Amino acid sequence: MTKESSVKIGLIGAAGRMGKAIQEAASQQDIQLSGGIGRKGAEFGSYNDSESLAKASDVLIDFSTAAALKDNIEAALHHKKPIIIGTTGLTEADHQLIEQAASKIPVILAANTSLGVNMLAALVKQAAAKLGSDWDIEIVEMHHRHKKDAPSGTALLLGRAAAEGRGEKLEDIADLQRCPATEPRETGRIGFASLRGGSVAGDHMVVFASEGERIELGHRAESRIIFARGALKAALWLADQSAGFYQMKDVLGL
Numbered sequence: 001m002t003k004e005s006s007v008k009i010g011l012i013g014a015a016g017r018m019g020k021a022i023q024e025a026a027s028q029q030d031i032q033l034s035g036g037i038g039r040k041g042a043e044f045g046s047y048n049d050s051e052s053l054a055k056a057s058d059v060l061i062d063f064s065t066a067a068a069l070k071d072n073i074e075a076a077l078h079h080k081k082p083i084i085i086g087t088t089g090l091t092e093a094d095h096q097l098i099e100q101a102a103s104k105i106p107v108i109l110a111a112n113t114s115l116g117v118n119m120l121a122a123l124v125k126q127a128a129a130k131l132g133s134d135w136d137i138e139i140v141e142m143h144h145r146h147k148k149d150a151p152s153g154t155a156l157l158l159g160r161a162a163a164e165g166r167g168e169k170l171e172d173i174a175d176l177q178r179c180p181a182t183e184p185r186e187t188g189r190i191g192f193a194s195l196r197g198g199s200v201a202g203d204h205m206v207v208f209a210s211e212g213e214r215i216e217l218g219h220r221a222e223s224r225i226i227f228a229r230g231a232l233k234a235a236l237w238l239a240d241q242s243a244g245f246y247q248m249k250d251v252l253g254l
């Protein structure tokens with residue numbers, strides 16, 4: 001029996017855009033899904049909530065909504081099952097819940113499960129470390145018209161990588177709200193801009209701008225299948241780990 005066919009993965013948010021992409025990726029790779037739930041209960045399989053899904057699964061993947069996070073973490077903790085959280089738009093309180101859970105079960109928090117974006121984050125960290133803070137950093141993202149949260153979780157992840165490269169905390173230097181403005185840009189800050197429209201799966205660009213020159217490091221998701229494959233890879237990896245807080249860079253060896 002291969003690992004793909006033996007690890008039972010429970011899917012939360014199964015009827016959503018990502019839920020459907022994960023089902024498609026799983027069927028392409030012979031990966032077993034133990035069941036899938038949505039807001040109103042079972043989407044496939046016979047489990048109606050995260051509690052019964054966690055009991056029947058070896059690992060959970062959550063791509064639902066921030067409002068469901070607490071219940072999903074509690075179910076994973078109750079049954080001592082690893083959980084991958086792909087949901088974005090989380091609050092500070094959600095982050096605390098996740099950290100507490102990670103002392104008891106294996107947890108991956110990943111605003112972006114694609115290989116490309118996580119490689120980009122490593123490059124951004126390196127560039128920010130090498131370039132001085134007189135190079136302004138601005139992060140631009142564009143997503144489909146249905147996306148609720150802004151800036152995207154990935155934009156924040158990239159911002160965090162840039163801040164870490166500079167030896168700073170993103171919270172101390174992020175400019176999340178600039179419009180309307182009456183003053184010029186402050187040196188050393190990291191700015192964010194969010195565009196929404198159409199069916200864009202996810203575009204991110206990190207701009208390093210100095211006097212007379214500019215470096216642009218970017219990533220474009222052409223479809224959600226890249227996130228889905230990454231999430232399944234993370235699930236198979238996490239099933240073998242002990243309790244702790246992990247990121248995609250641990251899964252991908254970056």
Ligand SMILES: NC(=O)C1=CN([C@@H]2O[C@H](COP(=O)(O)OP(=O)(O)OC[C@H]3O[C@@H](n4cnc5c(N)ncnc54)[C@H](OP(=O)(O)O)[C@@H]3O)[C@@H](O)[C@H]2O)C=CC1
Pocket residue numbers: 012013014015016017018019037038039040063064065066067068085086087088089110111112113114153227
């Ligand atoms: N980490 C990554 O790589 C990626 C992360 N994302 C993030 O994943 C999340 C989902 O994205 P997307 O699939 O586009 O969104 P969708 O809105 O298409 O899907 C979310 C699904 O979760 C369902 N849901 C709502 N409440 C619950 C609940 N309590 N229990 C179970 N399911 C519930 C929704 O049902 P209903 O519609 O009935 O409310 C919906 O079907 C977002 O936060 C997004 O930012 C997206 C892509 C990649």
Ligand SMILES: O=C(O)C1=N[C@H](C(=O)O)C[C@H](O)C1
Pocket residue numbers: 088111112143147151152153154155201202203
């Ligand atoms: O909502 C989306 O679609 C996406 N959300 C994630 C994010 O907020 O960064 C990842 C990806 O960009 C698609």
